[in-house]
Amino acid sequence: MLTILTPTYNRVQTLPALYESLCAQTRRDFEWLVIDDGSTDDTAAWLQSCRAQTSAFAVRSLSQANGGKHVALNTGVRAARGDWIFIVDSDDYLTPDAVECMMDAVAQASQAPRLVPGVCFRRADPQGRLMGLPCEDVPSPFVGAPSQVGRMVRGDLAYAFRRDVMADLPFPVIPGERFVPELYIWNQIGDRGPVWFYLDRAIYVCEYLDDGYxxxxxxxxxxxxxxxxxxxxxxxxxxxxxxxxxxxxxxxxxxxxxxxxxxxxxxxxxxx
Incomplete structure (x- = not known):
């Protein structure tokens, strides 16, 4: 099973778009795990209503004191039930075939003779334009490391990683700080084995908010x-x-x- 992991903080106004995109998935053998990082809005009540009305896939949520997205990711990895974790931010949403594409890629990666710790697709804006540079004439999947592909694409990407590898590489927690760049851990995951990148396909839709990172x-x-x-x-x-x-x-x-x-x-x- 796939765990779609969403850390959130005061995003009750954007979570419904993500939820609706999950309800529209062509494949629904996944769980949605939301880590509420100390929200002070109506996030908790809204999530409760989702759990009450959703039967097509599991909706789970955990609450913690505000510690930052990296701490919420650590919490989610420990609580996830899926063998793979697809990280989707609370102000973004997915294309209808996102889970199907991700699970097909995961199935292929799981049959590889060498450990493949992650698979990755492209992100697009709400108008369908790729985030970053097009990568024409690049094989699919392209086998590489997160930093390497980040330089090629010059844009954010949509990752899913093996849960056991993420559990071995938690984000460091620094007292008094609430952020560690995700690429710091993604690169270490890439050291465990090559990540497979599908650079010709966007399955993740994002729009940068004024108060975003x-x-x-x-x-x-x-x-x-x-x-x-x-x-x-x-x-x-x-x-x-x-x-x-x-x-x-x-x-x-x-x-x-x-x-x-x-x-x-x-x-x-x-x-x-």
């Missing part, structure tokens, strides 16, 4: 310098081009500066 990158960096430092320090050794290694190094220094500023502010706020 993508449009607030620099604010996230200042608030979560330790998590970003983990990522950029690791990227220095992963980037094949000297210029990209230099950029990762500069970001790492920037994160160190923000860590020092944050530590100084914490000391000033601490009771004497």
């Amino acid at each position: 993508t449009r607030n990158f620099h604010a996230h960096l200042r608030r979560n310098p330790g998590g970003f430092l983990l990522f950029y320090a690791a990227q220095i050794g992963r980037e094949p081009r000297r210029l990209d290694r230099l950029k990762a190094g500069i970001r790492s220094v920037q994160c160190l500066v923000y860590c020092a500023i944050k530590a100084a502010a914490d000391r000033r706020r601490a009771p004497s």
